[in-house]
Amino acid sequence: MGSGPLEIIFRVYLREGLADIIRVSVLTMISLIGLTAMAGAVGGGGLGNLAVSVGYQRFQNDVTFMAMIIILLLVFVIQFIGDIIARKVSHHA
DSSP states (O other), rough: OOOOHOOOOOOIIHHHHHHHHHHHHHHHHHHHHHHHHHIIIIIIIIHHHIIIIIIIITHHHHHHHHHHHHHHHHHHHHHHHHHHHHHHHHHHH
């Protein structure tokens, strides 16, 4: 159609694959949240460390429960926002 290689990449491939790139990025962010929580559970700091050192070791189950709820809310919010953005840029549905 008269387009060069860069034009094909940006006008066709990137436009078609943008929704999938967003979905994969959301999955990566959710995996990062899970991995950082696990790293915190073994002493890396953050919510995982709070849940284990304060909640579990001191028998304060409410702290462990709230840390879990905060992590779940982070995951749900990221998933929800990612789904909305992916639907906006996708022209298939």
